[in-house]
Amino acid sequence: MGVTSIFIANRGEIAVRVIRAARELGLRTVQAVSAADGDMLAARLADATALVGPAHATKSYLNKEAVVRAALEAGCDAVHPGYGFLSENAEFAEMVEAAGLVFIGPKPETIRQMGDKARARQEAQAAGVPTVPGTEGVVADLDTARVEAARIGYPVMIKAAAGGGGRGIRVARDEAELATLFPQASGEARAAFGDGGLYLERFIGRARHIEVQVLGDGERAVHLFERECSLQRRRQKVWEEAPAACLTNEQRAELCASAVRLAERVGYRGAGTLEYLFDDVTGEFFFIEMNTRIQVEHPVTEMVTGIDLVRAMIRIAMGEPLALRQEDIVLRGHAVEARICAEDPTADFRPSPGTVTGLTLPGGFGVRFDTLLYAGYTVPPFYDSLLGKLIAHDETRAAAIVRLDRALGELKVEGLPTTAPLHRALAADPAVLAGAVHTRWLEEWLAATPLVAPVSPVPATSA
Amino acid sequence: MAKTIQAPLPGTFYRSSAPGEPPFKSEGDAVAVGDTIGLIEVMKSFTPVVAEEAGTLLAFHVENEDAVMAGQPLYDLDA
Numbered sequence: 414m415g416v417t418s419i420f421i422a423n424r425g426e427i428a429v430r431v432i433r434a435a436r437e438l439g440l441r442t443v444q445a446v447s448a449a450d451g452d453m454l455a456a457r458l459a460d461a462t463a464l465v466g467p468a469h470a471t472k473s474y475l476n477k478e479a480v481v482r483a484a485l486e487a488g489c490d491a492v493h494p495g496y497g498f499l500s501e502n503a504e505f506a507e508m509v510e511a512a513g514l515v516f517i518g519p520k521p522e523t524i525r526q527m528g529d530k531a532r533a534r535q536e537a538q539a540a541g542v543p544t545v546p547g548t549e550g551v552v553a554d555l556d557t558a559r560v561e562a563a564r565i566g567y568p569v570m571i572k573a574a575a576g577g578g579g580r581g582i583r584v585a586r587d588e589a590e591l592a593t594l595f596p597q598a599s600g601e602a603r604a605a606f607g608d609g610g611l612y613l614e615r616f617i618g619r620a621r622h623i624e625v626q627v628l629g630d631g632e633r634a635v636h637l638f639e640r641e642c643s644l645q646r647r648r649q650k651v652w653e654e655a656p657a658a659c660l661t662n663e664q665r666a667e668l669c670a671s672a673v674r675l676a677e678r679v680g681y682r683g684a685g686t687l688e689y690l691f692d693d694v695t696g697e698f699f700f701i702e703m704n705t706r707i708q709v710e711h712p713v714t715e716m717v718t719g720i721d722l723v724r725a726m727i728r729i730a731m732g733e734p735l736a737l738r739q740e741d742i743v744l745r746g747h748a749v750e751a752r753i754c755a756e757d758p759t760a761d762f763r764p765s766p767g768t769v770t771g772l773t774l775p776g777g778f779g780v781r782f783d784t785l786l787y788a789g790y791t792v793p794p795f796y797d798s799l800l801g802k803l804i805a806h807d808e809t810r811a812a813a814i815v816r817l818d819r820a821l822g823e824l825k826v827e828g829l830p831t832t833a834p835l836h837r838a839l840a841a842d843p844a845v846l847a848g849a850v851h852t853r854w855l856e857e858w859l860a861a862t863p864l865v866a867p868v869s870p871v872p873a874t875s876a
Numbered sequence: 877m878a879k880t881i882q883a884p885l886p887g888t889f890y891r892s893s894a895p896g897e898p899p900f901k902s903e904g905d906a907v908a909v910g911d912t913i914g915l916i917e918v919m920k921s922f923t924p925v926v927a928e929e930a931g932t933l934l935a936f937h938v939e940n941e942d943a944v945m946a947g948q949p950l951y952d953l954d955a
């Protein structure tokens with residue numbers, strides 16, 4: 414199908430990223446904007462903008478009918494959903510295709526299949542991919558849950574089949590807790606997702622979060638190695654790296670091959686990520702879920718492979734077969750990404766929208782800053798706090814962290830606090846430098862090492 | 877005497893704790909100091925709007941899920 418014009422159904426830094434890739438492919442871009450986003454960077458960079466609704470995301474970026482209508486009215490022939498918002502909404506992907514537009518992402522049935530965690534797990538097992546010990550599918554009732562939990566072994570996690578982003582997850586340490594939490598979780602899941610289905614799996618307390626990037630054209634798939642994203646706060650990734658330094662070459666080869674098997678089994682089309690828990694004591698890895706979209710942290714993979722993932726996913730959507738052979742994809746060096754958010758790390762990460770009164774961007778060899786910022790921009794309070802991603806690439810992990818710290822020192826965002834000071838502290842921490850972290854490490858570290866606000870210089874007074 | 881209470885923060889204003897839940901306060905309701913009038917969502921983080929003065933809630937200036945700026949009129953109170 415011929416694609417000449419892409420509608421960007423997202424906002425912020427990822428919209429900027431997609432516009433840049435589309436422009437390099439010679440494609441026109443039309444940027445969706447809410448009433449609050451007319452002056453965002455993506456709106457300034459795109460060839461045109463289209464209003465999709467009021468500030469509140471449910472009435473604009475999450476309004477499927479309004480987005481499809483705006484894409485058609487703007488004369489576009491493809492829709493890029495970015496991440497978040499409607500990117501993993503199978504019904505939206507179907508509506509886009511039914512309107513005669515190309516959805517830049519997987520087939521709607523793949524989104525639905527991999528978005529249902531119980532079905533994704535069955536597919537993984539069928540592809541010979543290890544999964545966390547747990548129930549096969551949804552647990553009918555508490556009595557079944559008791560029997561299953563005893564088999565799996567406590568502590569067990571109770572997860573909503575339709576949940577995501579850490580929502581709807583509880584941990585039961587014993588049978589008594591299970592009896593209390595199971596009915597609560599079912600009711601909450603029904604209220605939040607319209608589906609009370611729950612499943613159980615073993616809770617792995619000290620795990621690393623490792624994920625494999627794949628690209629597929631619907632038939633063949635390749636991997637672009639893995640990322641480690643163990644530094645998290647409230648289940649949100651804060652700092653990401655590629656590759657995962659904790660893996661041996663044998664573990665890496667086994668992990669990445671398993672991801673390709675699953676991607677090919679489901680006929681995956683586009684860019685996707687398979688998330689795993691890795692136990693570095695036993696060396697075991699377990700598939701947990703697949704994200705059927707481009708991810709926030711995709712740049713670290715781009716830096717170590719030299720492959721433009723957003724351009725690749727657009728080309729695949731345009732009907733081109735996968736141009737890459739596995740043997741052409743080579744790891745080169747190490748990349749680290751720091752998520753710079755409009756939050757005050759010295760005040761319990763309080764959100765801090767506001768006007769950027771001054772901006773100094775970092776630069777130099779091996780430094781990349783994917784951002785929505787420009788001097789004079791007012792960061793609206795209505796959306797995610799991500800301002801940008803600062804990425805440093807170098808020959809080794811140690812050098813990449815030094816380079817990241819150097820770049821963080823150059824970054825100056827005036828007018829609002831950001832999480833940059835947290836990243837400078839992390840870049841100097843012995844455990845981070847040693848890579849000795851797990852998914853709960855950052856929260857424990859923050860509790861033990863509260864960041865303090867810099868003392869404001871006392872203005873000189875003249876008597 | 878009627879007075880207008882302003883939004884303390886910019887963000888999205890909600891009149892109930894969750895979709896489908898009854899509103900915290902309706903027009904004509906009595907308001908005590910410390911009562912929650914609504915929520916303001918700033919970048920996915922929710923802050924309650926708490927009454928600092930008692931009285932009768934006369935009218936809201938904004939609808940549920942409306943965007944509000946800091947200092948924008950939220951509701952009128954007959955104190």
